[in-house]
Amino acid sequence: SYMYSALTIVRNVVHEKERKLKESMKMMGLPNWAHWSAWFVQPATLLFGSNVIMALLIHFGGILTYSDMTLILVYLLLFSFATINFCFLLSTFFKKATSAAVFAAILWYMS
Numbered sequence: 001s002y003m004y005s006a007l008t009i010v011r012n013v014v015h016e017k018e019r020k021l022k023e024s025m026k027m028m029g030l031p032n033w034a035h036w037s038a039w040f041v042q043p044a045t046l047l048f049g050s051n052v053i054m055a056l057l058i059h060f061g062g063i064l065t066y067s068d069m070t071l072i073l074v075y076l077l078l079f080s081f082a083t084i085n086f087c088f089l090l091s092t093f094f095k096k097a098t099s100a101a102v103f104a105a106i107l108w109y110m111s
Helices: 003-018 021-027 032-060 069-091 097-110
Strands: none
Touching: 003 021, 003 032, 003 069, 003 097, 021 032, 032 069, 069 097
């Protein structure tokens, strides 16, 4: 379920690198930590909604009925944070957005 989100993150980060938007923001004075924090917060907030829905479906859908729902939600949130960081790692190796999305899909399945 995280496949589309991961490919989108990798493609968008590499697309920004391809258009050299990060360098222009650096010239305007944006610190590096603020840039990567913004890239982390955007997909994290989008994935939070889907994680809540998945936790509700897992708990009340009869899959993990006796597990605490907050524990399931924390597990899914930690996995989504690891997914975002994995996408950042993959985006450093590519210069073209299309090739990055293709190889990210392959590496996602391999991992």
